[in-house]
Amino acid sequence: MRVGIVGAGFVGLTCAYRLAQAGVEVELYEAASHSGGLASGFSLPGWKWPLEQFYHHIFSNDRAIIRLSREVGWPPIFFRPTTSIFFNGRMYPFDSAFHLLRFPQLPLHAKLRMGIVLGFLKLSPFWKPLERIPAHDFLIQTMGVRGYEAIWQPLLVGKFGPWARDVNAAWFWARIHKRTARLGYFRRGFQGLANRLHESIVNNGGGIHLHSPVSAIRKAGAHLALSSTLGTERFDRVIVTTSTPLFLKMVKGLPSRYRSRLGRLRSLDALVVILILKTPVMDGVYWLNVTDQRLPFVGVMEHTNMIDPKYYGGNHIVYLGTYLPPDHRYFLLSKDAVVRLAIQQLKALTRNFDESDIVETRVHRGRGAQPIIPVNYSRLRPTMETPIDHLFLANMSLVYPWDRGTNYAVELGERAYRTLLS
Ligand SMILES: Cc1cc2nc3c(=O)[nH]c(=O)nc-3n(C[C@H](O)[C@H](O)[C@H](O)COP(=O)(O)OP(=O)(O)OC[C@H]3O[C@@H](n4cnc5c(N)ncnc54)[C@H](O)[C@@H]3O)c2cc1C
Known part of the structure; x- marks a missing residue:
């Protein structure tokens, strides 16, 4: 054959x-x-x-790729980098139940409700009934408007743009059920x-x-x-x-x-800016979810807060990423204009960033990168x-x-x- x-x-x-x-x-x-x-x-x-054109890692339970990579003699290396959230002008650690409880921007009852829902999704294997409901409705009904609007709505809008309300709750279940705090990368x-x-x-x-x-x-x-x-x-x-x-x-x-x-x-295209810098900017944070919907990029990842900068000539690597419909106006902008959006956003996120530290910039577009799951x-x-x-x-x-x-x-x-x- x-x-x-x-x-x-x-x-x-x-x-x-x-x-x-x-x-x-x-x-x-x-x-x-x-x-x-x-x-x-x-x-x-x-x-x-x-370096990946688009930020990449695997989770410690990504069995298929771990098995294959070991089989061909190229096993992953695991790390426990920090994930945070940018909320009301500040970064807060946000990758455990402990961090959720300590998060000062929500009342205790909203945090407890959110914690119970996330815990349920993490443990429950039953995703099928959830596919009948939009994630938007499911999260409002279970977590309440306050918690949903503060944290999850901006992330859904950042990821799915105009189709954020169409995405089903099974997709959200999978995100929570599968994530691990330990992340893997390859030599x-x-x-x-x-x-x-x-x-x-x-x-x-x-x-x-x-x-x-x-x-x-x-x-x-x-x-x-x-x-x-x-x-x-x-x-x-x-x-x-x-x-x-x-x-x-x-x-x-x-x-x-x-x-x-x-x-x-339907699917969305990814728009990713890479800033290659002389100095680190995110105080050790690897992954930052951005909930401020006025900012263009929903995620900022400082790759070299997980992987040693020595592999990149001592440079520090920051990705800023978002997902957009293929006809979005950002795709009509020049490379310089897109980089400028990224620079402005990084300035809004951290005082550590100094524009004169930029060694090089790249802009990448991933077509059809994010399927929409209605x-x-x-x-x-x-x-x-x-x-x-x-x-x-x-x-x-x-x-x-x-x-x-x-x-x-x-x-x-x-x-x-x-x-x-x-
Ligand atoms: C911003 C972003 C972040 C991501 N982060 C992660 C992450 O952290 N972890 C993770 O596991 N995954 C991540 N992914 C997803 C992951 O990269 C993809 O799901 C995966 O690589 C898809 O592999 P594929 O083989 O299905 O498709 P692709 O990688 O798209 O491969 C399709 C191939 O087809 C080729 N091709 C296209 N047209 C033709 C043609 N006419 N003739 C011949 N070849 C053609 C393309 O050049 C391409 O090489 C991310 C993706 C993006 C965009």
């Missing part, structure tokens, strides 16, 4: 690795110059490790792990074609014809791991009912099988109720492998 895979993100890499290991002939096509997809990294002169970053998988695929006889965007996939008798910049090749099975809009663009001959069904899935998403979620025989779809829109992430990309890649061979 000959298998073609489109996209060398963690879904494509995992699936190709398993197939190559099983002795199946596999060819992986990637549009970019490197593998790793949304989790890929870049490097600057003098750096020992690449040489996620790019290090992607490179290791890449190498393992090639060593097992698989083919990887970088700089090779796929432009069309169509049925050709009993086969599928895949056209890329390298020409047209025939495969027995093809699996597409790109975002759904790209899948719809490249696959020819899909029935219109299926197209319009997939066309109803009420009753199980009815909307696409299947891996498509109406075209032997053509499969495996992207983040299939991941549910969990939030998208590299662990689920690995899980999906392994599921795709099993489905292809079944």
Whole structure:
């Protein structure tokens, strides 16, 4: 059997690795110059490790990626960095029940109510009934308006923008149920792990074609014809791991009912600014949730408060990130204007930040990075099988109720492998 895979993100890499290991002939096509997809990294002169274009870590219970990374000899390293919240002009530690109780900005009864709800979500395995209710309604009814509006509403709006009220409570359950305070990272970053998988695929006889965007996939008798910049090749099975809009663009001959069904899935793009600085700015905080909705970025992550700056030439790395609809006006701004928004926000967050400490800046856009998970998403979620025989779809829109992430990309890649061979 000959298998073609489109996209060398963690879904494509995992699936190709398993197939190559099983002795199946596999060819992986990637549009970019490197593998790793949304989790890929870049490097600057003098750096020992690449850095993700988008902030990344794993949780200590991300079993699929931990198992795979150990198997290929690239295990994660775990840390216990600090998570805080920016509220009414100040940062407060906010990653345990103790911190919630000590949080001075809410009355005790609101904190107790919130603590009980979060504790219930953490322990309860029953997410299915929650998918029928918007997270907005569920949280107001259970936590009360005060706690919800102070903490969770700004974070939902920051993450889902105009669709914050559509997101279902099962998605919120998954966020709370799954999070761990211990976070993992890889030697040489996620790019290090992607490179290791890449190498393992090639060593097992698989083919990887970088700089090779796929432009069309169509049925050709009993086969599928895949056209890329390298020409047209025939495969027995093809699996597409790109975002759904790209899948719809490249696959020819899909029935219109299926197209319009997939066309109803929505997602947001990520906008991330990276400031590379001479000095640290966030007083040891790794992850800062920003609840002030006047500020453009919902999260600020000082990567080097988890990973030693020595890997980045002694520089300190700060990410500012938000999620926006693809037609948002920020995507029309120049790079300098977006960086200016980030600088203004960092000044509002901390007095430690001095603009003259900036060594370099980067702006990254992740298209289709955050699927929107509305009420009753199980009815909307696409299947891996498509109406075209032997053509499969495996992207983040299939991941549910969990939030998208590299662990689920690995899980999906392994599921795709099993489905292809079944
Ligand atoms: C801001 C941000 C923060 C994140 N933080 C975390 C985190 O902390 N932890 C975590 O685990 N996950 C995180 N994620 C999510 C994680 O990066 C993704 O869920 C995961 O990498 C998705 O992998 P994938 O293989 O499904 O897709 P992708 O990584 O998107 O891979 C798809 C690949 O297809 C390629 N491609 C596109 N078009 C074509 C074409 N025509 N031909 C060939 N190839 C094509 C792309 O270049 C890409 O390499 C974050 C994502 C973002 C955007």
